[in-house]
Amino acid sequence: MKFKCYILDDEPLALNVIEQHLAKFNQFEVCGKSTEPFEAMSEIKILQPDLLFLDIQMPDITGLELIESLQNKPAIIITTAYREYAVEGFELNVLDYLVKPIPFTRFIKALDKFLGQKLGPVSASSISSPEAVSDSAFILVKAERKTIKIALDDVLYVEGVKDYVKIVLPQQRILTKVSIGNFMAELPGDKFLRIHKSYIVAKDKISAYTAHDVEVNQVEIPIGRVYKEAFLKVMEGRG
Template sequence: MISYLIVDDEPIAHRIIEKYCSMLPHLEKKGNCYNAFEAMQFLNENEVNLLFLDINMPKLSGFEFIKTISNPPKIIVTTAYKEFALEGYELNISDYLLKPFSFERFVKAINKTINTVKEKDTLLGFTKPIIESLGTSFFLKGDKKHTQVHLKDLLFIEAYGHYTKVYLKNEMIVSHEKISSFEKLLPDSQFIRTHKSFIVSKSEINHIEGNRIIIQNHKIPIGQTYKVNVNKLF
């Protein structure tokens, strides 16, 4: 698990980051601090792998706070001020998020942070998610729980950086499994790889338009090297 601490004087910023983190496996909140002095005390008593840090805080700024930490964890700056980005990177931060930031940009920052850690499995204490097949269903670890996914409810799967989005009829689960693991698990008779980033359920395809597959309101691309797979459906 990647343990994280939020340091920001705005409560709404905490809620947004917590919401985004709850959608990603392997992220575990350790605490909330609303100024740099609270964060100093927290880090003296606890260890975390990642800080979400605001810059503009009372008494001591985020960058001044970074300079007080002798062995800082990975840091993602979250701020409304774009003009301090260069200074942030000079302090070896992992990424610089401008408020308001989207979930997609947030995931990109998390992926970038993971990439900067050598031997991340050891340093961050990852445990590989479990996919255990039961024939017509499988258990998938995501959102800090194991969910039983029934093949009949699975629409498609999308590779998403270090994560994979599993789209079901009633929900979407973000998993840390690679799309190649799903390709090995899912039966060829029911699922087809249509793109380097997509696997779809054959029975859920509404129609095919040129180089796109339509499933409900989703438009899924057909990759050039996977066209032969799709042509076998006709």
């Protein structure tokens, strides 16, 4: 059994992140998506999705107003950068409220909650496809006019460059247009660490470190001041 999902977000990047997350699970299929609220309202009525991923701050109408306008409401998961609407969202009986950038593990919990309602108590990861493991085996990125599948085990580190990230692999560098914050949200937190405003590193690729930098594949990468305490806590087994 597959559950139909519809995604509405006025940011194409955020929409694509959710679609890529859902593609890792056999139980879900994207039946529609849109960056235009009024177009989405018509499509939702026709497609009758089981689950709606909905942004709040959009042009002309808010996500909360859209919820109130729906006659036959699907299960709704709000996806937003704004924490302050959580109470209003839950008053409208939304299933879950995810704050961007959304960690993949948090995304799984939201799906698990949906499946729990539909199928009874069950773990999302236990009934997912082989690719849909909780730490995610790969990531899909857009680069050079194509979609590239990258095995997470191959990633050494990631460098933010303005509106892009450079993904560094042993034999390759891939540049894709996405903020480093949104990219970090797609990565499993037990395997990757944000150590600087411009750098993410793979934990198992760190060969040495100090309180000021880490060494990955013979490259020294700085540790940002605001990330230092959390980094050392993880590396010293205190977190």
